[in-house]
Amino acid sequence: GNGAHVAALVIGTGYGGSVAALRLAQAGVDVHMIEMGMAWDTPGSDGKIFCSTLSPDNRSYWLRTRTKAPLNYFLGFPIDRDISRYTGVLDAEEFSGITVYQGRGVGGGSLVNGGMAVTPKRENFAAILPSVNADEMYGTYYPRANAGLGVGTIRSAWFDSTDWYQFARVGRKHAQRSGFPFVFVPDVYDWNYMEQEAAGTATKSALAGEILYGNNYGKKSLQKTYIAQAKATGKVTISPLHKVTSVAPAAGGGYTVVIQQINTTGDTTATKTVTADRVFFAAGSVGTSKLLVKLKATGALPNLNAEVGKGWGDNGNVMCGRANHLWDPTGSSQSTIPCAGIDNWAAGGAFAEVAPLPTGIETFASFYLSITKNPNRAQFSWNATTGQVDLNWQTAWKQPGIDMAKTIFDKINSTEGTIYRTDLFGVYKIWGDHLTYHPLGGAVLNKATDNYGRLAGYPGLYVIDGSLIPGNTSVNPFVTITALAERNIEKIIATDL
Numbered sequence: 112g113n114g115a116h117v118a119a120l121v122i123g124t125g126y127g128g129s130v131a132a133l134r135l136a137q138a139g140v141d142v143h144m145i146e147m148g149m150a151w152d153t154p155g156s157d158g159k160i161f162c163s164t165l166s167p168d169n170r171s172y173w174l175r176t177r178t179k180a181p182l183n184y185f186l187g188f189p190i191d192r193d194i195s196r197y198t199g200v201l202d203a204e205e206f207s208g209i210t211v212y213q214g215r216g217v218g219g220g221s222l223v224n225g226g227m228a229v230t231p232k233r234e235n236f237a238a239i240l241p242s243v244n245a246d247e248m249y250g251t252y253y254p255r256a257n258a259g260l261g262v263g264t265i266r267s268a269w270f271d272s273t274d275w276y277q278f279a280r281v282g283r284k285h286a287q288r289s290g291f292p293f294v295f296v297p298d299v300y301d302w303n304y305m306e307q308e309a310a311g312t313a314t315k316s317a318l319a320g321e322i323l324y325g326n327n328y329g330k331k332s333l334q335k336t337y338i339a340q341a342k343a344t345g346k347v348t349i350s351p352l353h354k355v356t357s358v359a360p361a362a363g364g365g366y367t368v369v370i371q372q373i374n375t376t377g378d379t380t381a382t383k384t385v386t387a388d389r390v391f392f393a394a395g396s397v398g399t400s401k402l403l404v405k406l407k408a409t410g411a412l413p414n415l416n417a418e419v420g421k422g423w424g425d426n427g428n429v430m431c432g433r434a435n436h437l438w439d440p441t442g443s444s445q446s447t448i449p450c451a452g453i454d455n456w457a458a459g460g461a462f463a464e465v466a467p468l469p470t471g472i473e474t475f476a477s478f479y480l481s482i483t484k485n486p487n488r489a490q491f492s493w494n495a496t497t498g499q500v501d502l503n504w505q506t507a508w509k510q511p512g513i514d515m516a517k518t519i520f521d522k523i524n525s526t527e528g529t530i531y532r533t534d535l536f537g538v539y540k541i542w543g544d545h546l547t548y549h550p551l552g553g554a555v556l557n558k559a560t561d562n563y564g565r566l567a568g569y570p571g572l573y574v575i576d577g578s579l580i581p582g583n584t585s586v587n588p589f590v591t592i593t594a595l596a597e598r599n600i601e602k603i604i605a606t607d608l
């Protein structure tokens with residue numbers, strides 16, 4: 112409540128925030144988590160907590176009156192539809208040159224993501240976090256993160272036989288015929304549950320089009336892993352539909368935190384002020400960067416250093432589809448959970464996930480989300496005129512990523528005698544270059560913070576989320592975000608408390 116004092120306040124309930132809360136609580140610290148999104152623990156009138164990708168309703172998007180599907184066209188027709196404004200689970204946050212998709216609610220991105228849980232290859236690690244001891248990461252913190260997240264891999268005999276992964280087997284065949292390594296990708300989806308879905312003995316989720324707007328069953332989101340464990344300590348409380356707007360040094364030590372309570376149409380219903388001995392910024396790359404840039408510029412935290420807001424990247428995300436021949440159908444039944452990718456990182460700077468297009472009909476399309484080594488980095492800055500934080504990314508900055516993805520798909524098209532789809536992102540548009548799912552950076556480790564996430568200039572303020580990572584992880588990011596949070600919180604607990 113208003114006027115309260117807490118030992119540790121965590122802003123955000125995604126990967127970084129959940130790790131911080133659990134480990135602090137286990138060390139005996141009382142933790143309060145503030146989350147701007149909803150709790151997502153109560154079914155709607157249809158008996159489900161989340162709506163399906165195929166029929167989005169108000170639960171789908173964060174404060175929008177029209178959906179903004181990442182794949183916004185189908186067979187050349189726009190598929191977005193009107194919805195009522197609500198604090199839905201997926202935010203399509205628009206900056207001038209890019210739309211950044213993020214999860215909103217208790218569990219952060221784990222509510223909406225594909226669950227692909229990938230540990231980067233060790234030889235790529237120095238490029239990701241050069242100041243971090245890789246022996247410790249690969250010996251201790253990556254294994255700890257994978258265990259805490261509940262990561263598993265599809266059973267290969269089932270992969271080889273089920274209709275639900277025909278699209279991925281077509282992806283494998285095409286990758287191998289062009290000489291690219293095809294790799295299985297671990298996931299936090301419960302693979303045994305998915306086999307039961309297929310057998311008709313469990314309610315369908317991944318096999319019923321559920322993913323972008325939440326999975327009702329099967330996916331081990333943070334609500335089922337780290338957050339459940341954190342709550343079980345009895346030392347962690349969570350306030351959903353509360354948004355942190357300010358953090359500033361308090362007169363008697365510690366920090367004053369201003370929090371707006373909002374309703375489900377996004378209006379502020381109360382403003383609360385609390386004090387905290389320690390504050391952990393875990394609002395995600397965009398959320399943490401926006402807060403820090405604003406607080407530095409407006410005088411609440413003027414001593415933050417000049418690195419704040421810098422080093423932001425899109426993890427090189429680009430999407431594309433290929434049109435297959437009629438003898439290569441990808442299946443009318445597709446699981447929403449990807450399980451494999453094409454690895455051309457070393458030779459071409461691209462790692463392409465073989466992604467589903469779960470439309471319910473045969474499309475003869477192969478669809479891919481590529482993670483590329485795009486070197487472009489953007490910066491957040493305070494715009495005093497609008498009172499908003501801007502990001503200076505330009506759409507044209509995707510071109511290096513497109514060129515890297517083409518090292519895979521130009522070759523596959525040439526081997527197969529096929530072409531790119533031009534109907535998925537517009538009319539005659541091949542590349543999905545308008546978005547990212549993987550925002551990273553903005554408060555980079557060992558630059559805006561010390562080598563463990565302590566914010567320069569303010570003892571007791573920490574960054575512990577994807578904003579620490581300088582723009583790219585070479586694979587999907589949440590295992591690295593989790594492992595780095597495990598490393599940093601262990602050091603902070605040992606030395607600062």
Ligand code: FDA
Pocket residue numbers: 122123124125126127128145146147148212213214215216217218219220221223224225226227228229323353354355356393394395396398399402548549550575576577578587588589590592
């Ligand atoms: P995260 O974004 O998870 O959490 C931040 C939380 O803080 C959010 O809940 C937000 O609402 C809250 N918040 C923000 N500002 C606040 C404020 N001022 N006050 C209070 N709360 C605030 N990654 C991967 O590894 N494998 C995958 O398969 C995918 N797939 C995927 C699909 C889609 C559609 C998306 C959008 C993303 C993915 N990702 C992914 C990316 C992954 O989900 C992402 O990298 C992590 O969730 C980031 O974790 P963080 O802890 O940094 O923040």
